[in-house]
Amino acid sequence: MIPPKRVSLSAESLFGFDADTVKPEGRMALDKFARDLAGATFDSIRVEGHTDRLGSNAYNQKQPEQRAAAVKNHLVTSARLDGAKISAVGKGDTQPVTRLQDRKTVRASSASPRSWTACLQPDRRVDVEVIGTR
Template sequence: MSIVRNAIPLVVLTGVLSGCAGLQKSDWPTCAAVGGVTGAALGAFESSSYAGWGALIAATTAGGYCWAQGQGQEVVTQVEVEEPMVPSIDPAPAETLRVELDVKFDFDRQVVKPESYADIRDVAEFMKQFPQTTTVVEGHTDAVGTEAYNQSLSERRAMAVREVLVSEFGIQPGRVDAIGFGEARPVADNDSEEGRAINRRVEAVVEARVE
């Protein structure tokens, strides 16, 4: 009968230890220590009939500890989360605003006609709206007369328009230059009166960039 009593705990012990085999290797030293301490305490009994049951209790204690430790193990899975792609937005291109001036003159004259003042005023208002702007006033003539005379006449016409911008409409002198090209840059046929009237002119362009 004592043999059966001793065998049963050993069979149970084998099953408990097999259950612990599923734990991680890192838990075995602790499990073994728990089992050893419990077994040593019960092994102090001299009766062989209690020795087997002591082994069973020791194994059960160790197995329970190992099971509790195994339950505490958490599996951490790293999940990489990709940030959504933010489409790049290109800045809007700068807009260029432009105003043009075309003042016509009578033959062999440099006086600005009254009807041209409205156009000159528009240029002045544009330059006041955009204080960083500057301009170059360009004078031209038809082909009647000598080149030297027409060169001088074109310069006087350019200066006349510049004077209106500065004196009449308040544009700072440093923002307006004047230059004459004489008869060198016709835009129409100088063989006709209509063409020569078109060539007797002063032109200017003002541009402003708006972001």
């Protein structure tokens, strides 16, 4: 058994703004990830979609779910991974990676939406965890 491999992919590298269709450079990143799994037997792959705290609760839950499903779909259709072993869930904005002091720095320097969007970018991501053997 190998330790779980966890990869965090920026939502901006996978998707366009406010979109849930994997863009070409995102497909390339997912294809590379799948090639890295070559030779491994995996028990499970968990795809988690995350977002920042901007937006309504409903939107912040729906978009990460759709993005996680899009990543799973790509891994199944393009990389030919076993879909029965892949779960896709949306975590919404419940697990941010930005810290409160990051947000305070932005608030003190500027209140523009662009600065908030940039500050919270790390929270918008897709995490993929693989459990298996090599």
